[in-house]
Amino acid sequence: MVPVGLGPGKMDNHPSNSSAFGSEFEMSGRRTTSEFEMSGPRIPFDFTLKTSVRYTNCSNVRCHRSFATPPIDASCNLYSLSSIDGATAQVKFYKSLHSWVYPQSSLPASVVSVLASSAGKEEAHFWLKRQQDWEDSLRSLYYMLRKNICNMFYVYTVQFVALFIGGNLLGKKKRSCIAYVSQSTRGLRSLLRKNKINFTMPLGGVEVEHSIDDDLVELMEIEKRKLGQIFHLSSSMENVDNTSRSLLSFSGHEEVQSLYDILINYRKTLHSFTGSDVPVLFAPVPFQNATLHVPEMTCKETRKADMIFTSSSGSNTSDAIMIPPGFGGLCFSVELKDTIIPPWVVYGVWSAMSAGGTSFQSLLRTDPLSLGLNVALKSVCSEVQDGGASGLPAAIMNPSLSGAALQQLKFSDGVYTANITPIL
Known part of the structure; x- marks a missing residue:
């Protein structure tokens, strides 16, 4: 369900960006990337459609290696769960992948x-x-x-x-x-x-x-x-x-x-x-x-490097996910690809992967035909709101994102850091 809630969400400005979120780029015509942080389990909601989402985890490889295969009882019990809150991270992950088309x-x-x-x-x-x-x-x-x-x-x-x-x-x-x-x-x-x-x-x-x-x-x-x-x-x-x-x-x-x-x-x-x-x-x-439809999923285990490139050539630094100091020697990545990946899938996977405090980084590619749909955020809410009323309690709806699209999202130490790019 779309996260239309009433309660205010808490948002902290990034230390390096003292201006209000969105003020430096909204409708400015400059395609600069802006970054902001959200304290607590707050996940930004993006109405644009994605064509690929890559998640990289270097803090707990063993935990997310299990995502490579569905849980044994998933085929029988996955859709009968009334809530994913009490489910394991593995079942949460696979439940989040599904759309109806x-x-x-x-x-x-x-x-x-x-x-x-x-x-x-x-x-x-x-x-x-x-x-x-x-x-x-x-x-x-x-x-x-x-x-x-x-x-x-x-x-x-x-x-x-x-x-x-x-x-x-x-x-x-x-x-x-x-x-x-x-x-x-x-x-x-x-x-x-x-x-x-x-x-x-x-x-x-x-x-x-x-x-x-x-x-x-x-x-x-x-x-x-x-x-x-x-x-x-x-x-x-x-x-x-x-x-x-x-x-x-x-x-x-x-x-x-x-x-x-x-x-x-x-x-x-x-x-x-x-x-x-x-x-x-x-x-x-x-x-x-x-x-019922599930995007194509590829799971890989790689050795730690200074950065992991998502492009086959490895030459486009804008497609790189930076691996911060302190991560272990192995990284585990999950990549979703499809003609269309709707926002509830992206949100659900983020929610599942952050369960238990596991750190990860993600890189998103937006379908060009859907650029601009975040303008809906201004109609859904007049200020920062959470989505508790619709079953997505951690979703943040921020109208300042209406002129941009999410490019990257990082989760570490209980904090989400989002990189957004203006569409105009």
Whole structure:
């Protein structure tokens, strides 16, 4: 569940950074890295999607070597646990890896083209059923969101990521909904206006021109051919489309419902999606037609060095995890890779690995399509809050992270140290 809580979280500024967290980089346009510390078991929550997360532990190799194989009883008892608090670190770790997705795997464009144009009865039936199952899945997720059964889910498309969030936002007693589209084009915004759907562009995008109906048709045809590339744009918008600056925000049940209507009818409304497979749905809880999904995991044991490089060439120092003095001679690393790794997986693994005070470092790679989604933090909370109300008691929700993404996270002596990079 999304960590929407009410209680204030405690945050300490890093000794080397006396300015308030976020003030030196937020919306500044400088891609400098900022660092801050959190005392106690406080884990920062990042709404962006990851493609890889690497965890390195050099303080207790024997403890985390067990993560290389699932616990013997995990297959039987993993999902029946009502809470992971009383479970072993090993079971916590494997429980945290799971997400629910539909479809289980995406079809390449060449296969979609064959299925969509096939005159064969079986092929046509398969393709129509896949589309219908997807619509049923999205409908299931959306009504679970409205009924407080699921507090967050993602719709991953070929052009953008849509994030839906529900809860007592900004500490209000009445449940509400918000949604975001990670990046947009002029054609999509014109379509929303044509359907009288209100939205804002909170990351600095400014729309100058409103397209008439004839322009809308032309724009959608261009996007259909070029996946969103627009020509002859006004100078103020030419560098906005298909970037995080063009992120769209939808607030309130009515506007979120309207975005949902656009997405569930995407075959009729979003013509630029023609030739693509159905978007992928991600949620932390089961929904209709969903399957359980676990990212690919690689475990390695290495000798201690001054630094461990995550790139194959070892030449990019920005990809290096520094090993501080005092660690033992062996290091154990766990690397998760997938097309998409959602935030509840990242949070869950951090929580499991820090159990018992074990030190580790982690390096994250963010999916570029999801950059900007941390702007949701400003709607979820108005100040630093924890996520105790939603079952993630150690999660920190800080609106200052709204203009950045987590790059590294370290845990040592009970303290988390986060490195964040601005997105603009």
